[in-house]
Amino acid sequence: MGGGVSTKAAPAVIPRLDPIIHAQPRLRVVVALATLGERDQIAFPRLQEVVGMTAGNLSTHLRKLEEAAYVKVEKTYRRRTPVTYISLTRAGRRALEDYTAALQTLLTEAPSLTREEDGS
Amino acid sequence: MISPESARSPGHATCPDDASPSVGASLSFITAWRRQTARRLFGNPELVLAAWGGAWLLGFGACYLASSPRSALAVPGWLAYLVLGVSCATAGVVSAVETVRPGRGVVGPSRQVTTLYWWSWLLATGGLCLLMLGLGRAGLSPALLSLAWPGLAVLVSGVLYAVGGALWQDRLYYALGAWTVAVGAASTFAGAPGNLAVLALAGGGGLLVMAVVMVARRTNRWAEA
Numbered sequence: 001m002g003g004g005v006s007t008k009a010a011p012a013v014i015p016r017l018d019p020i021i022h023a024q025p026r027l028r029v030v031v032a033l034a035t036l037g038e039r040d041q042i043a044f045p046r047l048q049e050v051v052g053m054t055a056g057n058l059s060t061h062l063r064k065l066e067e068a069a070y071v072k073v074e075k076t077y078r079r080r081t082p083v084t085y086i087s088l089t090r091a092g093r094r095a096l097e098d099y100t101a102a103l104q105t106l107l108t109e110a111p112s113l114t115r116e117e118d119g120s
Numbered sequence: 121m122i123s124p125e126s127a128r129s130p131g132h133a134t135c136p137d138d139a140s141p142s143v144g145a146s147l148s149f150i151t152a153w154r155r156q157t158a159r160r161l162f163g164n165p166e167l168v169l170a171a172w173g174g175a176w177l178l179g180f181g182a183c184y185l186a187s188s189p190r191s192a193l194a195v196p197g198w199l200a201y202l203v204l205g206v207s208c209a210t211a212g213v214v215s216a217v218e219t220v221r222p223g224r225g226v227v228g229p230s231r232q233v234t235t236l237y238w239w240s241w242l243l244a245t246g247g248l249c250l251l252m253l254g255l256g257r258a259g260l261s262p263a264l265l266s267l268a269w270p271g272l273a274v275l276v277s278g279v280l281y282a283v284g285g286a287l288w289q290d291r292l293y294y295a296l297g298a299w300t301v302a303v304g305a306a307s308t309f310a311g312a313p314g315n316l317a318v319l320a321l322a323g324g325g326g327l328l329v330m331a332v333v334m335v336a337r338r339t340n341r342w343a344e345a
Binding site: 024027031034035036040041046047050106 | 143144146147149150153154157158160161162224225226227228229230231
């Protein structure tokens with residue numbers, strides 16, 4: 001993981017990959033939420049069904065995403081039944097865009113890249 | 121942070137939980153997962169178009185064969201109406217399933233738009249049936265009715281496709297609406313029963329072609345993403 005790949009000719013920078021999104025289960029949740037409209041929300045059981053996770057697993061990953069302000073979790077009542085709605089925040093949507101762009105940069109320019117930490 | 125080694129090794133989208141997947145694997149995973157979730161949350165509009173395309177092709181086609189003196193295939197009138205009724209009912213069920221089921225558990229503006237849009241179809245269908253009943257009661261001849269109702273049904277569908285295209289900013293869907301409106305209106309110029317052949321081939325065929333085009337477009341779009 002440590003050493004970067006550097007070339008004298010093209011000292012480009014390896015973009016940082018957001019560790020919050022990089023874990024596959026959270027990536028699955030964020031991508032699923034990003035397919036919805038900007039102000040749309042999805043009920044917890046439906047999201048669970050879509051991403052195929054246990055309730056406990058999904059709650060854990062949602063907590064991490066919520067701490068990063070990438071998702072908004074709203075507890076409310078619908079016909080007197082408690083229901084939890086989840087939506088992607090603007091920051092979350094932006095984070096996914098940045099993450100995808102960073103992956104593309106890495107894939108196309110990886111051989112000529114050097115690490116950001118190397119200060120180049 | 122991702123390793124440079126993994127950055128150069130595209131792999132499969134399936135990775136163990138919490139492990140760091142390679143760059144290629146992550147990108148292909150995002151593409152595949154977007155496609156899967158979009159299908160789960162929005163259904164398959166192509167399937168709905170194909171169902172209605174097939175219904176018009178079979179239904180109007182059977183009605184044409186039953187009423188055309190030049191038809192090489194003798195189809196009894198009752199059978200033609202049965203084919204039309206069953207194929208339209210099947211397409212209606214496919215539309216309902218593909219619209220209601222995927223959107224459950226989702227709330228918000230886009231869901232509201234979708235719900236109201238599909239209610240517009242039910243309203244238009246009900247209104248059209250009432251209009252035809254009224255025209256029949258007012259003395260419009262069966263010959264004119266048989267020319268008016270299929271053309272109007274297709275024309276109204278075309279208007280709703282165009283509205284859908286405008287709502288979701290989909291030019292292809294809007295173009296389908298424009299084409300369907302033109303086919304519905306032009307069918308009356310063919311006279312009866314030629315109008316049914318026009319609606320079956322140009323109307324139903326148009327929907328089927330569009331279903332194929334939309335599948336191809338989606339495949340290309342995801343491949344480029």
